[in-house]
Amino acid sequence: MECAACHHDENLPASYGDHAPPGAPNWHLPPPETKMVFIGLSPRELCQVIKDRGATGGKDLAAMLAHVRDDKLVAWGWAPGGPRSLPPATRADTVAAFNTWMSAGAPCPL
Numbered sequence: 390m391e392c393a394a395c396h397h398d399e400n401l402p403a404s405y406g407d408h409a410p411p412g413a414p415n416w417h418l419p420p421p422e423t424k425m426v427f428i429g430l431s432p433r434e435l436c437q438v439i440k441d442r443g444a445t446g447g448k449d450l451a452a453m454l455a456h457v458r459d460d461k462l463v464a465w466g467w468a469p470g471g472p473r474s475l476p477p478a479t480r481a482d483t484v485a486a487f488n489t490w491m492s493a494g495a496p497c498p499l
C-alpha cells in the first residue's frame with residue numbers, strides 16, 4: 390500500500406487515539422540508496438554524512454539547512470502527535486545551531 394493510504398497531510402485529531410497514523414505532506418521513506426543514513430551514527434559520522442552530497446540526495450549544506458528549516462515532513466518530527474517523544478532541541482534551536490555551525494565552516498568533532 391502507498392503510505393498516503395493511511396498517512397494524510399497532517400496528524401489526525403487526538404480523538405482518534407494514540408495509535409492513529411500520524412501525517413505530514415509527502416509522507417514517504419528515503420530512497421533505498423540513502424535509507425535512514427543518519428541513524429546510529431557518532432557525532433563525527435553524522436557531521437560527515439550531512440556534508441556528503443552522496444548521502445543527502447545531492448543537497449549541499451544550504452539545502453540541508455532549508456530541509457531542516459522548511460520541510461513539512463521534517464517538521465513533523467517536532468510535532469509527531471500522540472505519546473511519541475520529541476527531539477531534545479526545538480526546531481528553532483536546531484536551525485539556529487545549524488546556522489552557527491555553517492558560519493563556522495561546518496567543522497566536524499574529532
Ligand code: HEC
Nearest residue numbers: 390391392393394395396407408409410411416417418473
Ligand atoms: C495500512 C495503513 C498504513 C500504511 C499503508 C502505512 N502506515 Fe505508517 N502508520 C500507520 C499507523 C496506524 C501508525 C501509528 C502506529 C502507532 O502509533 O502505534 C503508523 C505509524 C508510522 C510512523 C510513526 C512511527 C512512530 O515512531 O510512532 C511512521 C514513521 C510511519 N508510519 C511511516 C510509514 C511509511 C513511510 C509508510 C509507507 C512506506 C507507511 N507508514 C505506511 C499506518 C500505516
